[in-house]
Amino acid sequence: MPAGALTVIPIHDLPMVQPGDDLVVLVTSAMDKAGLSFEEDDVLVLAQKIISKSEDCFASLNDMEPSAQAIEIAKETGKDPDFVELVLRQSNDVVRTGPNVLIVEALTGIVMANAGIDRSNIDRGDDDDIALLLPINSDASARKLRDEFNEQSGKTIAVIIADSVGRAWRYGTSAMAIGCAGIEPLDDQRGDVDMFGHTLEVTEIALADQVSSAANLVMGEATEGIPAAIVRGLKFPRSDRPSSVLIRKKEEDLFR
Amino acid sequence: MPAGALTVIPIHDLPMVQPGDDLVVLVTSAMDKAGLSFEEDDVLVLAQKIISKSEDCFASLNDMEPSAQAIEIAKETGKDPDFVELVLRQSNDVVRTGPNVLIVEALTGIVMANAGIDRSNIDRGDDDDIALLLPINSDASARKLRDEFNEQSGKTIAVIIADSVGRAWRYGTSAMAIGCAGIEPLDDQRGDVDMFGHTLEVTEIALADQVSSAANLVMGEATEGIPAAIVRGLKFPRSDRPSSVLIRKKEEDLFR
Incomplete structure (x- = not known):
């Protein structure tokens, strides 16, 4: 070396x-x-x-009941209302929204899209609505x-x-x-x-x-x-x- | 390996x-x-x-004549007016200013502080007002x-x-x-x-x-x-x- x-x-x-x-x-x-x-x-x-x-930081979108705020943001972003609700629950604050964009301050204080919630690389098994949260x-x-x-x-x-x-x-x-x-x-x-x-x-x-x-x-x-x-x-x-x-x-x- | x-x-x-x-x-x-x-x-x-x-992307602060905008931004940021003038000449647009903060869109389109102008690691020789610009x-x-x-x-x-x-x-x-x-x-x-x-x-x-x-x-x-x-x-x-x-x-x- x-x-x-x-x-x-x-x-x-x-x-x-x-x-x-x-x-x-x-x-x-x-x-x-x-x-x-x-x-x-x-x-x-x-x-x-x-x-x-x-x-085990999983959540199921099926468990969400979108708030009025989540429904509004879902319309603006074009994202699924259940997913938006989950993002909001994992956030302190919404920083910016736009078409296909939802940038928040996550619970940990980090500014990032979708509170860092990921739906890739997850073995969803029978539940296609599983999402992975940040630690x-x-x-x-x-x-x-x-x-x-x-x-x-x-x-x-x-x-x-x-x-x-x-x-x-x-x-x-x-x-x-x-x-x-x-x-x-x-x-x-x-x-x-x-x-x-x-x-x-x-x-x-x-x-x-x-x-x-x-x-x-x-x-x-x-x-x-x-x-x-x-x-x-x-x-x-x-x-x-x-x-x-x-x-x-x-x-x-x-x-x- | x-x-x-x-x-x-x-x-x-x-x-x-x-x-x-x-x-x-x-x-x-x-x-x-x-x-x-x-x-x-x-x-x-x-x-x-x-x-x-x-x-040879050098400039001398001594050559600057600060515009009214540069003088105003210098006050707001606490930066030297000649330096602010140089930054503005190397920028398309001012993005944010604040105490000790001057964020611009540099001529190349990149958003960065001070248009990327650096005063460290420069052999200033007799001229302490030399600054190094981006390529x-x-x-x-x-x-x-x-x-x-x-x-x-x-x-x-x-x-x-x-x-x-x-x-x-x-x-x-x-x-x-x-x-x-x-x-x-x-x-x-x-x-x-x-x-x-x-x-x-x-x-x-x-x-x-x-x-x-x-x-x-x-x-x-x-x-x-x-x-x-x-x-x-x-x-x-x-x-x-x-x-x-x-x-x-x-x-x-x-x-x-």
């Missing part, structure tokens, strides 16, 4: 995750089969969907998993839970951290000096989001279905701050 | 780039010294600042460099020019592609099916932005000053589309 290089390693052959599954067992077993083991300061990136599935507290989930992986492996690793989201001014989704443990999410380099000794004007780096994006490059959205990857060789500040420090405070947000 | 892994390789020891420098020569020479050579389908990510420097057409710059690197190396590589930008709802900067050649910037997986045979609802991936973020992890903002990295082992669609396809059309943008 060239000096300073990092490697992004997909973890293949994880089974379909079911409610109650122990992700530490599943990931460790898949790594074993691939001849992989953790190294010090590995960052394990896990897709939101397997956290949600293991934590209730992804930072807590990341901390718990990090502690268990550390104990199990004897190494100090970091864990990021990543989701793919849209952005205001650009097309396409990009992965970001919705949960974080053991890595500084927001690397504050303000006050550092540049190569010429001038103080950097604005440099807080969304480190955990960028690590999520790097991992996403090997994870895939469609049939590949690789919901876990290791980012190895990254130099990063260890930290106990949650990913929620990445969320811009509403009162500082000019785009709400 | 585990199956499907990718590596992100920093290119160390590039000299300070000066106007007129040939980046193909500089990068190739630095790679030679490090024992690196291109492999098929490598993605070379270059920091905006070395493109701008080589293309005039980063997609064209990427294409030209890609062609030259391909000819020089005999391999088919892709080139991305990356800049670090802020986001609407999250703190911290994240790298994105402002120029692109040879890699599909916006990977459209709509119409693909998920693991259970359901059609993916919304999946266009901002591939070039995510590759930029991955590269940024080894590049650093402060004294490290590593303005080039290779992303190797990525599976990606080759494409001739420019990075500008990532820019959300103004009429489809709910946050303008």
Whole structure:
């Protein structure tokens, strides 16, 4: 490996995750089969969907009774009223609506489309109205998993839970951290000096989001279905701050 | 290397780039010294600042005569009127202003703070009022460099020019592609099916932005000053589309 290089390693052959599954067992077993083991300061990136599935964060659209607000938004967006009702229940606030667009502040405070509710990559079985919600507290989930992986492996690793989201001014989704443990999410380099000794004007780096994006490059959205990857060789500040420090405070947000 | 892994390789020891420098020569020479050579389908990510420097995209704040609009915005933002004037000259439109905040649509169409004008990592010499502008057409710059690197190396590589930008709802900067050649910037997986045979609802991936973020992890903002990295082992669609396809059309943008 060239000096300073990092490697992004997909973890293949994880089974379909079911409610109650122990992700530490599943990931460790898949790594074993691939001849992989953790190294010090590995960052394990896990897709939101397997956290949600293991934590049984499912809801059925059949259980919804759309409110007047949901019905109105459904008309405006062209979305199913039951789905809109579910999104509203998973949100603090509606940020924007438009044709096929429903952007909200999800319960966790993150601004995203449809409160991060996903209907892809779900084994719907007999119920075609099943939807997968975000974990209730992804930072807590990341901390718990990090502690268990550390104990199990004897190494100090970091864990990021990543989701793919849209952005205001650009097309396409990009992965970001919705949960974080053991890595500084927001690397504050303000006050550092540049190569010429001038103080950097604005440099807080969304480190955990960028690590999520790097991992996403090997994870895939469609049939590949690789919901876990290791980012190895990254130099990063260890930290106990949650990913929620990445969320811009509403009162500082000019785009709400 | 585990199956499907990718590596992100920093290119160390590039000299300070000066106007007129040939980046193909500089990068190739630095790679030679490090024992690196291109492999098929490598993605070379270059920091905006070395493109701008080589293309002599400098301006001096001393040359500015602030307009009434610039003076007003300077008051509101607390920024220097000469700097605001320069930003306005490099912009199509002002999107938001606030204390210490000036978000514009830059000439290239990208929504970003201060039109991407940077005053860090510039050898200001005797003139402390020098600022570095974005390249005039980063997609064209990427294409030209890609062609030259391909000819020089005999391999088919892709080139991305990356800049670090802020986001609407999250703190911290994240790298994105402002120029692109040879890699599909916006990977459209709509119409693909998920693991259970359901059609993916919304999946266009901002591939070039995510590759930029991955590269940024080894590049650093402060004294490290590593303005080039290779992303190797990525599976990606080759494409001739420019990075500008990532820019959300103004009429489809709910946050303008």
